[in-house]
Amino acid sequence: MVFLAALLASCSGTRHLGPDQYLLRKNTVQIESDISLSSKGSFREDVGSVILQKPNSYLLGAPYKLNLYNLRYKTYQKDTNNIQLRTNFVEPPVIFDSLLMLRSLDNIRGFLINQGYFNPQVQAQVKYRKKKARTTYKIQTGNLYVINNVRVNCEDSTIYNILRSSLKKTRLEPYTNYNHIVVSEERIRIVNELRNWGYYNFGTNNITFELDTASVVVDYKNPQYQRRQNKRKRGLDIDINIYNSRDSSAYKVHHIEDVTVYMQHIEGAPESTYSEKKINGITFKYIDHYLNFNVIDQKILLRPGIIFTQDAYGQTLKLLNDLEIFQLVRISVEPSYEGSTGLNTRIILSANKKYDFGTNIEVTGGDLYTVGTAVNMSITDKNFLKGANRLTITGSYGVEANQDKAQTDLDYFRQFYLFSQNAGLNFNLTFPKFILPVNQNRFSRTLVPKTFLEGGINYLKRTDYFDLRSVNAGWGYRWRASTYEQWSVKPIFVNFLHLSNISKVFQERMDSIPAIRNSYQETFIEGENIEYVYNSELKNPRSYRIVRLGLEEGGLLMNGINALYTLNRSGDGLKFAEYVRMDFDIRQYIKNNRSGWSFRFYGGVGVPYNKATSLPYIKQYFVGGAYSVRGWRPRVLGPGSFNALKDNNTSLLFVDQAGDIKLELNAEYRFPIITVWSGAIQINGALFADAGNIWLMNPTPNMPGANFRFENLYSDLAASYGFGIRFDLGGFLVLRTDFAFQAKKPYVPEHNGWTIQHSRIADGQWRKDNMNFNIAIGYPF
Template identity: 40%
Template sequence: MSQRRTDHNNILVAALLAFLSSFLYSCDATKHLRENEYLLRSNTVHLQSENKIKHKAELKDNLARIIVQKPNKYTFGIPTKVWLYNIRYDKYQKDTTNFQIKSKTVEKPVVYDSSTLRRSAQNMKSYMVNQGYFYAHIDDTTKFKGKKAYVTYDVQTGTNYLLNKVNLDIDDSAITEIIRNNSKESALVKGTEFSMSQLETERSRITALLKNYGYYKFSQESITFVIDTLNKAYLQNAENPFASAVNAIEEQKKAEKPPLDVTMIIRAEDPSEYRKYVINRIIIMPDYEDRKDFRDSTMTVKNIDGVTFRYHHYYVRSRVILKHIYLEHGRIFSQNDLEQTQSKLTELGVFQTINIRFREDTSADNLLNCYILMNRTRRFDFSTNYEVSSGSTYFLGNTLSFSYRDKNLGKGANLLSISLTGGLETSYDENKADKIFDRFALLNRYYGINTSINFPKFLVPFSMKDASRRNLPRTIISLGTNFQDRINYFTLTNTTSSLIYNFRETREKTWDISPAFANVIRLPRIDDAFQARLDTNDFLRNSYRPTFIEGENLAFTYSDQEKKKGGSYSYLRLSFEEAGGLLQGINLLVPSLDSSYSQYTKYDFDARHYFKRRHSTTAFRFYGGIGIPYGQSNTLPYIKQYYAGGAYSIRGWRIRTLGPGSDSTGQANNNGFVDRTGDIKLEFNGEYRFDMLQLFTGAIKLNGAVFADAGNIWLARKSSDFPGGNFTFSTLGQDIAVSTGAGIRMDIAGFFVIRLDGAFPVKKPYVFNGNGGWVFNEIAFDNSTWRAHNIVVNIAIGYPF
């Protein structure tokens, strides 16, 4: 019997080796190359400089991007797209316009072409000159290994220049004065490393600046620059100017960072570029269809505050539109006013396209008539969302939600949102019954309804006209109720309401002010077994009790993503929340008031940074929060407590199964109800995201990620029910949990991302092994028991942060 099993295993191993050999051969991208052909395997850029190079990685990435011939893409060292091409090699050779080739689902092997090296070197030389490295030198070398070619570009940067003086040569005194008065915002700053991109930035800045001062027809083509790299101090030989100039150039090459001067010249061929324009008539068409509308005499015409409205049907109230228009009759034309009007009208969410045009008025040579043409968007939206997950505390989780939106409630561009959500979590025990369906058991069910109305203004009992014009204000009123039934434990209902004022301080800064929110938490059912558990655990008893929450919230958000326009960017959110203070004051005046309300303060911060590269992003997040109960409360309410684990937190643990601190209570048994929460949370996440495949001409992108998560939750006060669960600096090193993993993300047309992440713990705070909880020595991917108890798979929508 043993011999038969051994023979059977040998056959399986031989079959597996045969399959791997066949697979690896089919993955060989060189198998169809001719005798003198080589596969371009890689391009490598080496930067060499005597001085420190700022943003060296970005510079290398940009140089690699302009190389003419690029190798095939590899996924984990395998040329997946070439492999798919070789499977149907003969077909693709004949059908070169095949959709799979055009959509880049497959790739033809890239055959090394030495004629492209010179063009690549020229591209690099031009790019380095544009970056201020006027004496850069590029060498290329090619090494051949078998049928593969490896190309290396050695870039000697030479010295780069420092900006010295900026001179102005402008034939209009008014424009000269404007530029001098706004010189603090100039992109040309003395002492900075010079690059040609600074000139383009300055040209765009000056053009935008002048357009904000009424110079509607000014063109950036009227701006030119002259660069003077010659340091006059080196011109010492007056008798021989040529020798003196050569000497100056050689001396500047030797200088570590030689200076240069820039002269900005403005010469307008068209005199109207120097003319300030004023807004005359403003015509708004809220339901514009086509150019025939300009001659349609059946359209309704209204004049309000000097603005003419023309429309087929009364779609949005005219006053609502007027509050979002910055352009005014009699006001000097401003590009900022134009962009703010475009932005504010877009924020209303009721127009599909917004086109703002200007025409010169024939009655005067400096008047502009403004036409704001808008197409209506669909008023009603319906959407559904389905999520599925599985874990160690449950076998299968399903969530289904329906959403309805009315984007123009009451013809005031008010957004009404209604969402219905329901879900189930089930367990599975293969030893429970013979029939497969009898092995499933319901663990948890939940459903809820939430509504909100979003008004494009501040709903306050006093005038805020100036703020309304500047800050894209919003008032959001919400109401909802959610029901949760933990089978054999409890039933919980949470009714919520809130009033939020949202506005932008600047393009990067946003404020959310909630002067009032309320939660009513009820537990209609508590099973006897769970009640017995509450009776012996003060923290749980205070968490799971009927309570009323009334409070205020303030949040500040900073994000420069829009400003960076696809580059690296940062995100920061700070929030403060207080509850119970107002009710305590009322209770002092009315002692008979029900005192079953919560009192606490909460402080949260969420800081992120995203390093964007051409084909990858490195993202970091640092999150922290603390809730401090006070007065008659000993703990935070259940819905306000912190938790860790899950698809959007520390992914090596299931949601609400980690912590608090190093407490190990219940970690050995994952089959029962576990909700591990705390008053304090710290979390750090790092993730490297990279491109893998593009399908259907980029409509579907398959991307990969590797990540690490660290952190935990803690109690603010020591509790005998959770040994090691309270926060102390002395045990912080032991208490931090760490997990790592990898994931695949499917980006569908940029609308949403389906994410599959697999993770496992590498440091368990509840393991006291003399090594701080690190468990690298226990990792055993080939062990089914280890995999079942450690690997966590998360399926989710969207990125974790």
């Protein structure tokens, strides 16, 4: 801390400047426009991105990287190729350059014209003070032009008819704002549309756009366009021109003549280097037979004899990459000879490493234990049995330890004792196709079908109370319904719970509280589930939504078997779970250039039916911890307003607090702090707020306030807030720390549980009672 303070307060960043040099301190962008206030922030950032000179990096008002540079000024002056300069660990002074400012004005004008503001007024002002320059870019955008008409002009009648019928897909729609990016996208869309009809050689150079700004938009069905100045908006007509060029092949339909797949490719190697095999008209050339050829054959949509289409080209590339076993997939398409409409296709594959290793670590602290940690390690064989089958084996181990501070005669580390531990070994085997007793040709290969098998065994030990073992297995299917939608169906899964080494204290709690007894009893679970996921990130990476919906049922098949064979679900016979569970998870991401908002709304309800009164333990909901309501440690909060500490139920403290219903809301603002090593390490910050809780479906003796009642929903919600630091290591690993503070406690009756008004963050005892520190890998959502 002393070093940081000294660094921030170190000598002036202007100390080495010449007499006519000024340090660029700040760029300010002022916009005068009818752009909505909510859009001006991102618009201002977009304008700022085209300004050529950016000030030095600042932290707490100090140019910390420049200060580091000045500490070794002579060294960096002599060694301009120093690694600390190349990796952006230190920064030389950004000296104001008036020529770069003028070029920035040109960039801003070009940006505005591309956005549809054809007559912008842009100027810059500079203020000099104490060897520092502050620039202000003042922008008057002028009128935004709106598209009036879109016309297609083409000499080839076939191409003309194709484009006319495809205009329903265009984003150049009348009465929408003109945008050069949309025009560029339309150019690419037209090329892809014609290439999907076999016009392989048709390119962007065969299209021209002409803009006529003399028109005026008047839409009598939409009066809003007559509210502006002069009661009319500026309009333009767009002419899309496609004329025959000297290259006549651009207007000829091409077909696939030959397809060759190189399983390995050695640049410059003679063809005799490879062995050769032909399957379904496709030639495979290989050195090492590391993958079954049929797997590749099923993913190739470019087949000999068919008309070339851009979609088949793109889907083939996508399907091969989705196998996740290739480092590189490259497809080249060329005419078989000059002037030919037949195309030779070469698919070049470069194998990736066969095995992947992964690690996940989580560290937490909380009310009932001092520290908890969990480690997950996995190994993945991406080409199991040479079929591009993906086998992942995951091992996990976690412990929770407490500190007995009363044992003052013991060393610090000997005061800790084991609170609980858990371990697991699980596997997942995924096949790149549907494994069904039906003809595979009935399914479109663009669905990216997958079949998966999974299973494992998990162990939980609560010291001095019980051991819980669970065995699970399942089988299911995944596929993509579209670019943005994915489905997952499990026709069957099974779990078996076995409780052993039950202490006398825990047995008494099970006997006195039915909810605990029903959750922890030895149970066989059989069921099926279905999940739907929608992700719009590819549609708009700056503002997108992820929606997950799930439905699960347990016990239906067992009920049928029970009807036939009269299985016993009571006494010493087989106990099986009966429930229906529904979940939703909605996430919204709004990103600017470097910062952004993330929101999540999660909910779920499990309804036991027939003779069941609660969900099995492994199907119940929990809150708290690094990925949930961060002000509480995992599995401590709830259910409802019940709290074991408040109600003096000390024998319940060791029990995971679980529920049949869950609601959770999260909001997080993420922003950059420091970037070093040319972006290899980014230190980002976050401000967050979490709210949520769990509830039981039915009232339970000895657990007042634990069941869900709609009129108590607001008072039952817990809330926390805090800040966090994220260490982003090259985009491959994010190490996250969160400091979360309890703001609303549902078990406190006063003020509906709000305690934020009593916050004393500087008070050590208050932090001990109300703060939860989390360390985890990856973002919380």
